Amino acid sequence: MSTDLKHIIEAQQFNREWLENELFPLAENMQEVVRLRRSKTLLKKRMISFFYEPSTRTRASFEIAMDMLGGRVVFSTENATQFSSVAKGETLEDTIRVLNRYCPDVIVLRSSNEGDARRAADVSSVPIINAGDGAGQHPTQALLDIYTIYKKLKKIDGISIAMVGDLAKGRTVRSLCYLLGKFKNIEIYFISPKTTRMRDDIKEYLKRHGVSFTEGSDLRKNIHQVDVIYQTRPQTERGTKFDLSEEARKLYTVDEDMLGIIREDAIIMHPFPRNLEITLEVDKDPRAVYLTDQIDSGLFTRMALLKMVICG
């Protein structure tokens, strides 16, 4: 599969072999590159960072990943919808075709419209990496999440995971489900208010792939059973309404009390940014990886992906 990895568009495009034999080992190597501060792997290679909507963290991690490998970000824009020809009616396809003529080796694209990454890839002879396309996918987040699990637990087959919070609109939990579907004996607990339950398309996908899952609305009931707690933020900017009463929050919040119940060898993840759903006392617990290994994995994974799409 590595031989035909041209674009990074959606979590579904990757299979288990590629993850285990290509991505994970290469991401592992990148840790050493970062320790040595910089490699020449992508010397003379050029990245265009084209963000139709802002995403500071994602843009930072891609641009720094490129730099770590010795490559150059030759153009970067952080709010192209407001700033560019888009305002004058240019189509995504025309924009991508024009950028292609500037001879980049990769275009990292962030958009607010589902399907844009696929449309861009269809007209681009330069590799496109989807850095999030609206309600669509954010595949590099899913890849860094599964790499984090692999790195910390040394396996993926057989793990149990609680996905908590805004499962209806949270893009990251959806993409992660696609990837978990490639592995064996996975057990998922979807923990959320009724209003933000995981949608049917994912549940059907999981059934088809033999992943067992259960739904609940009190994290405390299941948290002692799982290897991974994957917490998410209410997507209030996309219309999610969360009951923020003390009582309701207790059902979904990872706080100091929860730390006593969570297994010793479990890990606590969060795609960030976080609001109140993980309290600050949790940060220093060694099981909390959202501010350490998970962020690092983002850098290592993106470095690995850049190398793969640019060098083939």
Next chain:
Amino acid sequence: MSTDLKHIIEAQQFNREWLENELFPLAENMQEVVRLRRSKTLLKKRMISFFYEPSTRTRASFEIAMDMLGGRVVFSTENATQFSSVAKGETLEDTIRVLNRYCPDVIVLRSSNEGDARRAADVSSVPIINAGDGAGQHPTQALLDIYTIYKKLKKIDGISIAMVGDLAKGRTVRSLCYLLGKFKNIEIYFISPKTTRMRDDIKEYLKRHGVSFTEGSDLRKNIHQVDVIYQTRPQTERGTKFDLSEEARKLYTVDEDMLGIIREDAIIMHPFPRNLEITLEVDKDPRAVYLTDQIDSGLFTRMALLKMVICG
């Protein structure tokens, strides 16, 4: 003329000899630089990219041109009107004087006010390149357009060109007329609705320079006669109102039907972004250069100009 080329302010400042003996040969060389991926011509040279208003394509092509020549973009801002001291009442002159102290080798300036590039040049000891000043000029667009014509047709004297669409507010057609006025036996067809006719100042300029032109309102009547079709976009954001009925659009749109009438050796240009005035079926026609040679010429021309103003 090359010896005193300090600033790039307006299309009128260039004469035929400079175009033919300086710009075109140097732009031609740049194609090879790009093919070899990077030169050291501008090693250690510094560019400031100062855009008071956004223009993604223009900024990208300048910043990438600088990088291709081995130079560095040491500072870039894409919306200085909103973001900078301008909001606190600073004059353009003060801003340029301050930027001069930071030791750049060139300042690429985009502004929304006609005449700003000239004002900036008046106080700058560092070369200023006008990357568009509102309703004023966009000289590097004019230079890349005429270089594209030269490159594809191998000559400029004696060509016939149809300029189509919003001729009243389109900055690029105006600047191109200035340059064409330097050559012999040019024939121009201005094709537009009555509401967006070419303005009198340009028509008088052309008369003074012996350029013959005619005005019409149906592209189909003249399209078979011309070497160049230069299509433009309605500047709706500047108040242009276009009749968008199917019937009206037929008069000005380059579509598949038109391809049968256009001469075999003609070229179809557009300064981009485009809306609906060139349909997508046209893109693959070899005569359509707006997504290929014309974009490339932008990169080569800007590389050439950077080298000229920085190295003298």
Next chain:
Amino acid sequence: MSTDLKHIIEAQQFNREWLENELFPLAENMQEVVRLRRSKTLLKKRMISFFYEPSTRTRASFEIAMDMLGGRVVFSTENATQFSSVAKGETLEDTIRVLNRYCPDVIVLRSSNEGDARRAADVSSVPIINAGDGAGQHPTQALLDIYTIYKKLKKIDGISIAMVGDLAKGRTVRSLCYLLGKFKNIEIYFISPKTTRMRDDIKEYLKRHGVSFTEGSDLRKNIHQVDVIYQTRPQTERGTKFDLSEEARKLYTVDEDMLGIIREDAIIMHPFPRNLEITLEVDKDPRAVYLTDQIDSGLFTRMALLKMVICG
């Protein structure tokens, strides 16, 4: 003190010995680095330029300072409040912790909230440089101001200075007072309308440190006595209301008439941007340093600070 200089947070943190023995000599050296165009002092070092609110000049001078020393700006954002996870409720602390994982050698932080630089430093293992935190501090401006005085007058002890204009809300005059309090026999004239007088906290600080000061409302009465005229701009965007009548403006404006009264060896400073409080005829006077030495000092000072916090 240089041994424990980790973060640059506020003007108060520096003492006289550090200014005279560390900062000034190093800033002096940087002039030569700039003349030679680029050093390798910070080769392989990485800066993140994180501006929650726009400040074109400050961002430019830091990013160019980093480049002059051979370092790289690996990520830059100019309006993070609008663009980043902030909009989704992320705390400053979480943002800084995440940026820390990307292995920068320094984070230059601009914010609109007083105290943010301190909060950032509290969670950051990477040096933080405060590039302005709202109504709080802008310590690098204060440092460049005092270095400018030292450079031009060859001493700080014993100088007299008129601070003019919006003393209530002007952040730069406040910070400069903190630094002047470290020296001997300083004499300050605060010249302003009654509505924008220097606030009591600074006046008490000056008393405690034995700095003599007087308050007045007519620049013409004192301007002949001082070594330094430090002019400021009305902070109208923060609510300052200035009487802009001709008569009122005469009291505070440095214009051609004033030039006849100012001492031959005095210097005229302004933190910029300026509006009308220094007229354009003054610019060419050799005593006006606001467009020359003061801007240069900003670059040299920031280069020195970057070297100190990164290299220790």
